[in-house]
Amino acid sequence: MRNPIEQLNKLFDSRVRIGIMSALMVNESLNFNDLKALIDVTDGNLASHLKSLEENSYIKVQKGFIGRKTNTTYTMTKAGETAFRNHLNALEAIIKTTK
Amino acid sequence: MHQEDMANPIKTLQDIHSIMERSARFLSLSGWSGVWAGCTALVGAAIARQWLQQASEGFFYEYSNSIPIGETNGDYRAYVFRFAMLAIVVLIVALAGGLFFTMRKARKAGATLWSPASRRMVFELAVPLAIGGIFAFVFLYRGFEAYIPAICLVFYGLALMNGSKHTLSDIRYLGFFEIALGILCLFLQGYGLLLWTLGFGVLHILYGIIMWNKYDRQAIKDKA
Numbered sequence: 001m002r003n004p005i006e007q008l009n010k011l012f013d014s015r016v017r018i019g020i021m022s023a024l025m026v027n028e029s030l031n032f033n034d035l036k037a038l039i040d041v042t043d044g045n046l047a048s049h050l051k052s053l054e055e056n057s058y059i060k061v062q063k064g065f066i067g068r069k070t071n072t073t074y075t076m077t078k079a080g081e082t083a084f085r086n087h088l089n090a091l092e093a094i095i096k097t098t099k
Numbered sequence: 100m101h102q103e104d105m106a107n108p109i110k111t112l113q114d115i116h117s118i119m120e121r122s123a124r125f126l127s128l129s130g131w132s133g134v135w136a137g138c139t140a141l142v143g144a145a146i147a148r149q150w151l152q153q154a155s156e157g158f159f160y161e162y163s164n165s166i167p168i169g170e171t172n173g174d175y176r177a178y179v180f181r182f183a184m185l186a187i188v189v190l191i192v193a194l195a196g197g198l199f200f201t202m203r204k205a206r207k208a209g210a211t212l213w214s215p216a217s218r219r220m221v222f223e224l225a226v227p228l229a230i231g232g233i234f235a236f237v238f239l240y241r242g243f244e245a246y247i248p249a250i251c252l253v254f255y256g257l258a259l260m261n262g263s264k265h266t267l268s269d270i271r272y273l274g275f276f277e278i279a280l281g282i283l284c285l286f287l288q289g290y291g292l293l294l295w296t297l298g299f300g301v302l303h304i305l306y307g308i309i310m311w312n313k314y315d316r317q318a319i320k321d322k323a
Binding site: 030088091092 | 109111112115118119121122123214215
């Protein structure tokens with residue numbers, strides 16, 4: 001049997017990225033402030049984690065405006081969803097083997 | 100960070116679960132909101148009952164036999180208008196109190212009141228409620244006020260069932276019972292106020308106590 005720890009996705013090591021992906025799993029799209037309130041991080045920290053998820057095309061970014069203020073919304077891509085589900089399955093597998 | 104997460108997959112899954120739950124559902128609805136709304140409804144219903152009794156003893160029945168239809172009609176309109184105003188005041192007081200207790204609970208839990216989940220919940224609630232409001236208004240206008248308690252109960256129940264997807268799922272059952280009372284109200288004549296009182300007063304108080312017991316009390320214990 002393959003070691004489930006190897007199945008874990010390195011990109012999902014951080015609490016912030018896990019938080020972003022979890023929130024986007026159950027919401028069609030969220031904006032920067034929604035995510036910030038949910039995960040409780042600083043702007044810079046959140047932005048850098050969003051950037052790396054975007055570079056791996058796990059999330060999609062849409063820039064828009066509400067009035068004159070910018071409103072950037074994030075959605076999960078199909079690839080991101082698959083990767084996150086695999087990561088969750090691996091976590092569950094690890095729990096099962098350690099029991 | 101890396102090592103820590105690897106070492107504790109259970110904690111990671113719990114975090115994921117918690118974020119999904121918090122971002123998909125608005126969980127700060129307070130049990131006290133239900134109790135408050137129910138008590139407000141009971142007071143409103145008591146006033147309405149008083150008015151109905153006064154009307155049946157006093158001017159209303161005497162008038163309707165002795166005065167030409169045109170004039171009674173005017174009195175009748177004013178009489179119905181008074182009930183409509185009472186209903187609106189009850190609604191505002193119930194909503195304001197409900198909002199207060201829910202805000203308080205959200206503040207204590209460090210949650211935001213205006214989140215994507217709460218926005219969706221409000222929208223899902225508002226659609227059936229607005230349609231129900233239009234129905235109630237038209238029925239009242241056409242002189243079918245006997246159906247108004249049934250309309251209120253049924254559309255309110257539908258709104259709750261609709262909104263339950265985005266908040267505590269228990270609200271679904273409250274919605275179901277409201278609809279059941281509303282349908283009963285369609286068939287039972289002359290029990291409108293009684294069924295309205297059961298639905299908006301008694302059910303809300305019961306629901307509030309059950310919710311408080313199930314969620315709020317636990318939160319207080321956790322803190323202590």
